[in-house]
Amino acid sequence: MNENIKILAIESSCDETSAAIVINGRKVLSNVISSQIDIHTKFGGVVPEIASRKHIEVIALVVQQALEEAQVELKDVDAIGVTYGPGLVGALLVGMQYAKSLAYAIKKPLIGVNHIEGHISANFIQYSDLKPPFMCLVVSGGHTFIVYMKDYGEFEMLGQTRDDAAGEAYDKVARAIGLGYPGGPKIDKISKDGDENAIKFPRANFHENDSLDFSFSGVKSAVLNYLNKKQMKGEKVNTADVAASFQKAVVGFLVDNAIKACKLKKVNKIAVAGGVAANTYLRKTLIKEGALNNINVLVPETVLCTDNAAMIGSAAYFEYKKGNLSDLRLNAVPNLKLGQR
Known part of the structure; x- marks a missing residue:
């Protein structure tokens, strides 16, 4: 197995659209985040329909920017990790469908990631020797x-x-x-x-x-x-x-x-x-x-605490190592429990 596994990760569970390139679950080459806070502030909270539409608008640009910042071509990615729950169902579907389409097009493995597991895995990025x-x-x-x-x-x-x-x-x-x-x-x-x-x-x-x-x-x-x-x-x-x-x-x-x-x-x-x-x-x-x-x-650090794709890339790497891959039937699970697959 390639010793430097490059994961293209996508996160869209709520109101941040994010994409990242992560190597071996710990080294971040890029972590692009498009936030919607300014949009939802006037409503006093996240409006799911608006969040979903905004994800659709920016997801392709965010993924492209993550690849460019990492200086990685799509063909060199080993797998694609994506959040499939928990979260807002419409928001999840945007990121997940984009990831599934991309995985199919470039013939790379797809890895569904639990959002909470992603948050926990952010610590593997911050502390490279943490086990x-x-x-x-x-x-x-x-x-x-x-x-x-x-x-x-x-x-x-x-x-x-x-x-x-x-x-x-x-x-x-x-x-x-x-x-x-x-x-x-x-x-x-x-x-x-x-x-x-x-x-x-x-x-x-x-x-x-x-x-x-x-x-x-x-x-x-x-x-x-x-x-x-x-x-x-x-x-x-x-x-x-x-x-x-x-x-x-x-x-x-x-x-x-x-x-x-x-x-x-x-x-x-x-x-x-x-x-x-x-x-x-x-x-x-x-x-x-x-x-x-x-x-x-x-x-x-703060950027790894809030929703971001780097943490999803870290969690996806450890699932990849275990052989826990997803197929194109992967669906959004808004109430996904930790440890559930």
């Missing part, structure tokens, strides 16, 4: 998991959210306090000017003391109730204090469960993945608590 087993905290707008990665492509789910994902809670609270979309970066920024101890927002308590699950609907509702009470009394709201106190409650929950998971499995490495992994307060808090517990915290 399983390790723990991973996956935190994004649609997902919040604690996953034990036993081997490449082999996962054990230890905890997950029972309602809202952490990123979803960030977006909803940001909207409620007038910050708008996207909520995560805006709350992260304004929180630096607030007092995180100004308001004590609650954390979900489960009957099972050993549970590693999450729940963020309660803290979201507590913020809304706080705002409503202030409005009814005609009192001024300190937005920075609300944001900082909310963020402390959410991040504290994430970090505590992540550390508990590491102790449970007796591992001293935890990687962070997903869009919320770009949050500076989460990074700082997890690194601090990790140091106190002799746990090494691995955090990818």
